[in-house]
Structure formats: structure tokens, C-alpha cells
Amino acid sequence: MTARSAPASTRTELNTTDGLAQLSFLIHGTLERRAGERGLSMIQTRLLGVLRDRTPSMNELAKLLVLDKSSVSGLVDRAERRGLVTRIRSTADRRAVLVSLTDAGRSLVVSVSGRFEADVAAILACLRPSDRQALSRLVSQVLVAHAGEQGVDLFG
Amino acid sequence: MTARSAPASTRTELNTTDGLAQLSFLIHGTLERRAGERGLSMIQTRLLGVLRDRTPSMNELAKLLVLDKSSVSGLVDRAERRGLVTRIRSTADRRAVLVSLTDAGRSLVVSVSGRFEADVAAILACLRPSDRQALSRLVSQVLVAHAGEQGVDLFG
DNA sequence: TATTGTTATACTCTATAACTATA
DNA sequence: TATAGTTATAGAGTATAACAATA
Numbered sequence: 513m514t515a516r517s518a519p520a521s522t523r524t525e526l527n528t529t530d531g532l533a534q535l536s537f538l539i540h541g542t543l544e545r546r547a548g549e550r551g552l553s554m555i556q557t558r559l560l561g562v563l564r565d566r567t568p569s570m571n572e573l574a575k576l577l578v579l580d581k582s583s584v585s586g587l588v589d590r591a592e593r594r595g596l597v598t599r600i601r602s603t604a605d606r607r608a609v610l611v612s613l614t615d616a617g618r619s620l621v622v623s624v625s626g627r628f629e630a631d632v633a634a635i636l637a638c639l640r641p642s643d644r645q646a647l648s649r650l651v652s653q654v655l656v657a658h659a660g661e662q663g664v665d666l667f668g
Numbered sequence: 669m670t671a672r673s674a675p676a677s678t679r680t681e682l683n684t685t686d687g688l689a690q691l692s693f694l695i696h697g698t699l700e701r702r703a704g705e706r707g708l709s710m711i712q713t714r715l716l717g718v719l720r721d722r723t724p725s726m727n728e729l730a731k732l733l734v735l736d737k738s739s740v741s742g743l744v745d746r747a748e749r750r751g752l753v754t755r756i757r758s759t760a761d762r763r764a765v766l767v768s769l770t771d772a773g774r775s776l777v778v779s780v781s782g783r784f785e786a787d788v789a790a791i792l793a794c795l796r797p798s799d800r801q802a803l804s805r806l807v808s809q810v811l812v813a814h815a816g817e818q819g820v821d822l823f824g
Numbered sequence: 825t826a827t828t829g830t831t832a833t834a835c836t837c838t839a840t841a842a843c844t845a846t847a
Numbered sequence: 848t849a850t851a852g853t854t855a856t857a858g859a860g861t862a863t864a865a866c867a868a869t870a
Contacts, residue, residue: 528804529788535807536695538814539688555860570829583861585830590859607828607869632685638813643806648684650795650803651691657794658694711837726852739838741853746836763846763851 542631547624559587560596560621563613570609698787703780715743716752716777719769726765
């Protein structure tokens with residue numbers, strides 16, 4: 513996504529977007545690789561991440577992951593088959609099924625997210641501490657301004 | 669990926685990685701959504717992006733996209749069926765097949781990447797120009813330091 | 825009737841293995 | 848023999864539509 517035909521007047525602007533896009537894909541790819549090392553796809557990783565501090569119903573899970581309920585059925589099937597999550601029939605509403613992380617699932621997601629955080633820290637290690645702090649401030653500013661649009665909060 | 673159990677001494681560090689990870693997924697999701705609006709998956713978008721300034725063989729395409737050659741066969745099949753790319757038998761090596769963007773494919777990828785760049789620019793519009801410039805400088809610094817690890821250069 | 829979840833079906837995406845054609 | 852590409856097959860991931868059980 514290079515700024516091939518940018519008029520000179522907007523070149524700085526486009527280079528910023530271009531650089532940020534590249535950095536985003538570098539970081540996204542880093543998680544993808546770390547998860548893949550443990551046999552997890554991105555969506556399985558997100559599933560486990562969402563379950564870290566929740567025990568949602570299938571329906572809630574579909575909303576959290578922005579997937580159709582039938583997609584979540586298959587996703588949970590495969591995770592359950594691997595022993596990473598369990599289905600629990602709800603007693604409050606006997607139609608509902610709650611999904612919970614197993615110990616194996618929890619230790620897996622903790623491991624992947626720990627390595628990923630270390631990767632990102634390593635990527636930022638080339639910056640001087642003051643620059644890292646400046647970057648942190650700018651990124652926070654952007655995120656706050658777009659709090660509503662983040663959609664899926666990866667490990668929310 | 670919040671820093672749930674970070675010791676206080678490293679909390680600032682983790683918050684930076686956390687923020688950058690969130691921003692990365694925001695931007696990645698932005699492209700995914702824009703591509704999806706035009707009926708393109710991420711991999712189809714990357715295929716078209718790679719073909720913007722190249723006419724590689726299937727084999728070269730597999731290396732560029734980091735996919736098995738059989739995966740590329742299917743990928744190109746589906747893109748060709750939609751009229752986005754064409755296969756051209758190489759005259760130099762009659763085993764080889766070159767893949768080229770059609771006019772429809774080119775106009776599609778130009779449209780998606782243009783909208784995406786506008787999206788990223790809009791995301792950054794909340795920053796003062798001087799802050800945007802500072803962000804640009806920091807991001808460039810990180811990218812330069814990790815030039816070799818970027819793996820697939822999305823629209824390279 | 826409405827909601828929750830599963831199942832049947834179809835398509836994309838991916839890899840491995842076996843194959844054809846060319847070098 | 849080695850390389851370029853396709854095809855057969857299998858599995859993950861996704862959505863739509865039809866279904867069963869419960870509310």
C-alpha cells in the first residue's frame with residue numbers, strides 16, 4: 513500500500529498512514545505466527561482470549577466475535593474436541609449453553625499472549641525510552657478518539 | 669490483551685505494547701471491512717495488491733504470499749472466475765504460468781486501497797499535525813529497525 | 825410466537841500427496 | 848531427474864436456511 517501516486521502536498525500524510533499500516537500488519541502477523549506455533553488460528557485465539565474473563569452463552573459469544581451463531585457452534589466444537597473449552601448447560605435458561613475455558617485452554621492463551629506481548633516489546637525496544645513513551649501517548653490518543661470503532665477488542 | 673497481571677515496574681511498558689496491539693487490530697480490521705464491502709477476503713486483497721506492479725509466475729506468487737503452490741492455484745482460480753486476474757502461458761518457459769491483473773481487478777484494488785488509506789488518515793485526523801509527524805517518525809524508526817522481519821509486505 | 829442452539833449445505837482457504845508436462 | 852503447475856482430498860472457518868427445544 514505504498515503511496516504510488518500521491519500528490520506532493522499530501523505525501524507526508526500518506527506516508528504516515530502507509531507506515532502505520534505496515535506496522536499494524538507486522539504486529540498482526542506476529543500474533544498469527546505465535547498462535548500458529550501452538551496450533552491456534554487467529555479466530556481460535558480470539559475465542560480463548562474472550563473467554564479469559566468471561567463465561568458467555570453461545571449467543572453472547574457470537575456477538576463478541578461478530579460471527580453467526582452457526583459459525584460459533586463449529587468453532588466451539590473444534591475447541592472442545594481439543595480440550596480447550598467446555599460447554600455447560602445453563603440452569604437459568606435451559607435453552608442456553610455457556611462456554612468456559614478449561615485449564616489447558618487457559619494455560620494456552622496465557623502462553624500465547626505472553627509471548628506476543630514480549631514480541632511487541634521487542635519490536636519497540638529499538639526506541640529510546642522517551643520515544644517509547646511518546647509513542648504510547650500518541651497511540652493512546654488515537655485509541656481514545658476511536659474507542660467506539662474498535663469493534664472486537666481482541667482479548668477483551 | 670490487557671496487562672492483567674503486570675508487575676507495577678513494567679506496567680508502562682506493557683501498556684505501550686497493549687495500545688499498539690489494539691491500534692494494529694483496529695487498522696487490520698479496517699482493511700478487512702473495506703475489502704469485504706467489495707466482496708474481497710484478505711488473501712484475495714493481498715493477491716490483487718501483489719499484482720499491482722508485478723506479473724509473477726504461480727511459483728513466484730506462492731513465495732510472495734507465503735502459500736503452497738496448490739493454495740495459489742485455487743486462489744487464482746477463484747479470482748480468475750471473477751474476472752479479476754488472467755493466466756498467461758509463459759513463452760520463455762512453457763511450464764510456467766504468469767498471473768496478471770485485469771482492468772476490473774486493478775480498478776477494484778485501487779478502490780479498496782484508496783478507501784483504506786482514507787480510513788487510516790481519518791483515524792489519525794484526531795492528532796495535531798505536529799503529533800502526526802512525531803508518530804510518523806516513531807513508526808518509521810520501528811519499521812526500519814525491523815525491515816527484515818516484516819515478512820509479507822501487504823501491498824508490496 | 826420468539827429465542828437459543830444445532831445441523832445440513834455450500835463456499836473459501838489451506839496443506840499434503842499424487843499427477844502431468846516441460847526442462 | 849528436477850521443476851512448474853494442477854488436481855484429489857481433507858480439514859478449518861464462514862454464512863444461510865431449516866430444525867428442535869425451551870421460553
